[in-house]
Amino acid sequence: MPTRGPHLARFTNWGGSASCAPTSRAAPGSEDEVCALVKGAAGGRVKVVGGAHSWSDCAMTDHTLVSLEAMNRVVRVDKQRGQVTVEGGMRLHALNEALATEGLALPIVGSIADQTVAGLVATGTHGSSLQHRNLSAHVKAITLVDGRGEVVEIDANDARLPGARLALGALGIVTRVTLMVEPAFTVVEEMEPVTFEAAMAALPTLARDVEYAKLWWFPHTDRALLFRGRRADVVPTFSTAFRSFDTHVVNGVVFRGLLGLGATFPSWIPALNRTVALTYGSPRRVVGRSDQVLTVAMPPRHRESEWAVPLDAAVAMLRGARQLVEEQGHRVNFILEARFVPSDDTWMSPAYGRDVVQVGAYSGNPGGCAAWFGAFAALARSLEGRPHWGKEAEFTPDDVGRWYPQAGAFRDLARSLDPEGLFRNGFTERLGV
Numbered sequence: 001m002p003t004r005g006p007h008l009a010r011f012t013n014w015g016g017s018a019s020c021a022p023t024s025r026a027a028p029g030s031e032d033e034v035c036a037l038v039k040g041a042a043g044g045r046v047k048v049v050g051g052a053h054s055w056s057d058c059a060m061t062d063h064t065l066v067s068l069e070a071m072n073r074v075v076r077v078d079k080q081r082g083q084v085t086v087e088g089g090m091r092l093h094a095l096n097e098a099l100a101t102e103g104l105a106l107p108i109v110g111s112i113a114d115q116t117v118a119g120l121v122a123t124g125t126h127g128s129s130l131q132h133r134n135l136s137a138h139v140k141a142i143t144l145v146d147g148r149g150e151v152v153e154i155d156a157n158d159a160r161l162p163g164a165r166l167a168l169g170a171l172g173i174v175t176r177v178t179l180m181v182e183p184a185f186t187v188v189e190e191m192e193p194v195t196f197e198a199a200m201a202a203l204p205t206l207a208r209d210v211e212y213a214k215l216w217w218f219p220h221t222d223r224a225l226l227f228r229g230r231r232a233d234v235v236p237t238f239s240t241a242f243r244s245f246d247t248h249v250v251n252g253v254v255f256r257g258l259l260g261l262g263a264t265f266p267s268w269i270p271a272l273n274r275t276v277a278l279t280y281g282s283p284r285r286v287v288g289r290s291d292q293v294l295t296v297a298m299p300p301r302h303r304e305s306e307w308a309v310p311l312d313a314a315v316a317m318l319r320g321a322r323q324l325v326e327e328q329g330h331r332v333n334f335i336l337e338a339r340f341v342p343s344d345d346t347w348m349s350p351a352y353g354r355d356v357v358q359v360g361a362y363s364g365n366p367g368g369c370a371a372w373f374g375a376f377a378a379l380a381r382s383l384e385g386r387p388h389w390g391k392e393a394e395f396t397p398d399d400v401g402r403w404y405p406q407a408g409a410f411r412d413l414a415r416s417l418d419p420e421g422l423f424r425n426g427f428t429e430r431l432g433v
């Protein structure tokens with residue numbers, strides 16, 4: 001039964017960019033309990049929150065907030081078909097460990113592994129590779145409880161799957177997800193420090209030359225880093241102790257302190273960034289289990305906006321972002337990141353129908369990020385960008401209709417599965433659902 005009452009604490013997401021005041025909360029432990037919860041909520045509104053790691057308000061509600069934290073198990077491993085089925089509330093780090101014990105791995109992961117599986121596929125979470133699409137595109141089947149409280153199974157033979165894979169919580173409560181997996185593998189990642197111009201010269205072919213590639217630029221400096229990851233049958237040297245040190249000391253204390261300094265004294269940011277860039281002055285090599293090498297140490301709390309622009313606009317987007325920083329006086333105390341995602345057919349995927357570079361504008365300066373993100377969004381829009389749904393961006397139903405050829409089909413699907421709008425919130429209304 002949901003916990004009710006006017007005095008429930010305010011709920012805030014990880015990044016501190018969105019909050020809400022739910023009137024009740026629920027944490028069902030089974031699909032039957034999810035069905036009962038939905039049936040009991042008829043006429044109201046319900047929203048599931050996963051790990052609350054989206055910066056957008058997609059998981060916020062002032063009605064009933066649901067967590068599937070108790071539905072966090074592996075349901076089935078099918079090695080022959082290369083598939084794993086898990087409950088929607090399972091955290092990605094737990095799935096990575098479970099897969100490793102089976103000698104399996106996801107072909108691609110994003111930068112962190114704290115999200116829930118249902119939450120990360122709901123927003124199109126991606127890594128960086130032109131060979132592996134975003135994680136929503138790796139969904140082979142999905143089970144959800146619709147707005148009537150009925151269990152709906154959508155598998156690979158169902159024409160609704162491209163709509164349901166990335167659904168932003170608008171279709172129902174996702175109780176089970178089946179993902180593609182493959183045999184476990186080791187990745188060798190090499191990091192090369194270069195100048196900004198050398199990075200621009202490398203950018204057009206960077207992601208075509210290797211399986212995993214990404215680029216970081218330190219705003220206010222001429223320094224960039226190129227990351228190239230390849231599979232190799234070599235002995236891993238990755239140290240979980242070093243990763244823990246990076247998370248808790250380097251990021252948790254030193255980097256956090258620098259972000260605080262920059263936020264308090266924005267005029268110091270260029271010098272602080274130059275200092276940080278210097279610490280990345282020599283090449284580095286990491287060898288280890290794929291999910292460990294492809295993720296990064298958990299960064300300190302910060303804000304993010306990210307846009308997917310067509311791959312051939314990558315250099316224009318990066319150069320444009322640098323020009324904004326240099327000419328408009330934004331003070332940016334976090335890296336700018338470029339990652340690569342191949343085209344897919346998921347209706348609401350930012351990579352729908354085109355290969356993209358997902359360029360992230362980050363900030364550890366909450367008071368100063370609105371102007372930076374606004375200018376960055378205008379640049380991305382001018383290059384036919386679409387926003388990452390889990391990050392900060394303003395958009396209207398008209399934008400969504402213009403960006404997504406299948407937006408109408410997605411709205412129709414949402415209305416057919418949720419005729420009373422039980423799963424609506426401010427975010428889905430801006431989607432036009």
Ligand SMILES: Cc1cc2nc3c(=O)[nH]c(=O)nc-3n(C[C@H](O)[C@H](O)[C@H](O)COP(=O)(O)OP(=O)(O)OC[C@H]3O[C@@H](n4cnc5c(N)ncnc54)[C@H](O)[C@@H]3O)c2cc1C
Binds near residue numbers: 089111120
């Ligand atoms: C430090 C950090 C690093 C990140 N790195 C990356 C990255 O590398 N690549 C990338 O693409 N993104 C990245 N993200 C963004 C993140 O992956 C997405 O925002 C993701 O959706 C968060 O998952 P979550 O479980 O926290 O979901 P939430 O943010 O809680 O929810 C996301 C959406 O899913 C819905 N939802 C959640 N569970 C269910 C369910 N069971 N049924 C129906 N709907 C549900 C919610 O209602 C909401 O609409 C990062 C975020 C952080 C904080």
